Amino acid sequence: MDETNDKNRFVNDTDMRPMREETAAELAEPIPFPRNDVSEEVDRGVQEGEGGRGLGYSGLISSILALFMLPVLFGAIGVVLGFMARRRGSEGLGAWAIGIGVVALVVGLFVLPFF
Template sequence: MVNLEKDDDVKEKTKSAYIGEDIPNDPSDYREETAAEIAAPVPVRRRGYDDLRGRSEGATSAGYVALALSILSLFVWPILFGAAGIVLGIFARRGGAEGLGAWAIGIGAVSIIIGIFILPFF
C-alpha cells in the first residue's frame, strides 16, 4: 500500500500543471526541435553539369588562343602579343582552364621581359 501511494505521488509530481492554454509550467512539456540551429546550410543554387562543361569549353578555347598568342609573341611583336596572351590567359584561368591560362601568362610575361630588356641589345 505504501508503494501505491508513492507511485501516485510520483505521478502527480510528474504531471505538468498548465498555467494557461498555451504556456506549460514544466520545461519537459516544451516540444521544440533545436537540431536545425546547428545543421549545415543548404546551398541555394547548384550548377548543373552542362553549365560547368560549357564554361570549361569556352575557357579551354580561350586558353589555347592565349597560349598561341604567347608563343607567337616570342618571335613577333613581343609586347603586343605577350600582353594579349596574358590577358586571355587570365580569362582562361578564371573560366576553369587553369593549366592553359598559367602557361599563357608565364610565356607572355617571359616574352615581354625578353622584348623589353634583352632584345634591344641585339
C-alpha cells in the same frame, strides 16, 4: 469612410485630391520552373574547366607568337587571355599562356633592345 479621415489623406497641400489607391499583395506561391538539361550541361562544363579552353588555346598561341614577332603586343594579349582562361576554369592552359607571355614581354622589353 467619413470625411474627417479623408481630409488627412491628401497627396500634398497644393493638390487637394485624396489618395484613393488600391493595393494588393500576391498570396499565391511562386511557381518553380524545372531546370532543363541544356543549362545543367553548361553548368557542368564551367565546373570542369571547359569554359575557358578556347581562351586558353588562343592565349597560348598568342604567347608563342610573341616569342618570334611583336613580343609586346602578342605577349600582352597572351597574358590577358591567359588570365581570362584561368577565371573560366581552364587553369593549366591559362597558366602556360601567362608564363610564356610574361617571358616574351621581358625578353622583348629588356633583352632585345641591347642587340
